[in-house]
Amino acid sequence: MHVEATTRGAGVPVLVLHGSPGGIDAARVMSRFLPEDTFRSVLVSRPGYLGTPLDPAHASIDDEADLLAGVLDGLGIDRVGVLAWSGGGPAAYRLAARHPDRVHAVVGASAVSGAWAPARPHPAEYVVSHTAVGARVSGWLAAHAPRATVLGAMSGVSSLRGRALRDHVSDVLADPDQRAFMLDVAATGNTSGRHRTGWSNDVRTLGAITSLGLEEVRVPVLLVHGDADTEVLPVHSTRAASELPDAELVMLPGGTHFAFWDHRDAAAVQARARAHLTP
Numbered sequence: 001m002h003v004e005a006t007t008r009g010a011g012v013p014v015l016v017l018h019g020s021p022g023g024i025d026a027a028r029v030m031s032r033f034l035p036e037d038t039f040r041s042v043l044v045s046r047p048g049y050l051g052t053p054l055d056p057a058h059a060s061i062d063d064e065a066d067l068l069a070g071v072l073d074g075l076g077i078d079r080v081g082v083l084a085w086s087g088g089g090p091a092a093y094r095l096a097a098r099h100p101d102r103v104h105a106v107v108g109a110s111a112v113s114g115a116w117a118p119a120r121p122h123p124a125e126y127v128v129s130h131t132a133v134g135a136r137v138s139g140w141l142a143a144h145a146p147r148a149t150v151l152g153a154m155s156g157v158s159s160l161r162g163r164a165l166r167d168h169v170s171d172v173l174a175d176p177d178q179r180a181f182m183l184d185v186a187a188t189g190n191t192s193g194r195h196r197t198g199w200s201n202d203v204r205t206l207g208a209i210t211s212l213g214l215e216e217v218r219v220p221v222l223l224v225h226g227d228a229d230t231e232v233l234p235v236h237s238t239r240a241a242s243e244l245p246d247a248e249l250v251m252l253p254g255g256t257h258f259a260f261w262d263h264r265d266a267a268a269v270q271a272r273a274r275a276h277l278t279p
Helices: 024-033 061-075 086-098 123-130 132-144 146-156 162-174 176-186 193-207 235-243 266-277
Strands: 005-008 012-017 039-044 080-085 103-109 221-226 247-252
Touching: 005 024, 005 061, 012 024, 012 061, 012 086, 024 039, 024 080, 024 176, 024 266, 039 061, 061 086, 080 086, 080 266, 086 103, 086 193, 103 266, 123 132, 123 146, 132 146, 132 176, 146 162, 146 176, 162 176, 221 235, 221 266, 235 247, 247 266
Parallel strands: 012 039, 012 080, 080 103, 103 221, 221 247
Antiparallel strands: 005 039
């Protein structure tokens, strides 16, 4: 089956798995911290998102893992590091478990490790995040009202409120890399249109997880999670750290669902991830 995929840079291959929703555009934004002269980022749209169709007969997490192994075959890549965010976590873990010779390390950023269900949005949040009109509004706001865009995104996926939230938004907007990440990734987070099939499948498959066989993952895993994340609760990473044979957990105080990219310690964490992803 066709998978929408491309590569960026040259060097150590890193497979970048976006969350739920998302697509190859989100993967591209996620991978910016990987220098092009050192890493070859393998960017994909997961099944049902953008240019990757979903085969209803092969729509499980294990099917996705096998499909990703096929992408590596097509690119002539033997082994990769894997960077997975949020809903991309299960496929990363299953790829490492089912194809242990293809993966040398995993970085899980706010990664799902067990059964997950999205929070029920308020009516206004539903319009913004789950409709085509909302997608257009989000794009306009990102271009013309960056503070409102970042504030809305962070308040929706974290427990930060009041002064703590306002200060965090100000810090992010003052940092060029973090500002660009937040505004660009905001355009990829709507579940309508060409995201709908993938989103619906993720809600079904991630909600039905009973075990990802984390004990079968024999490669080192770096787990990064914000303790204020309400989209994927921190227990997903603390549980993974207890079940994975070789795991390191970095819990970021006051970190949102975007903590790997927007936390005050993001640069240090990303440097740690680059070292982890280098064989």
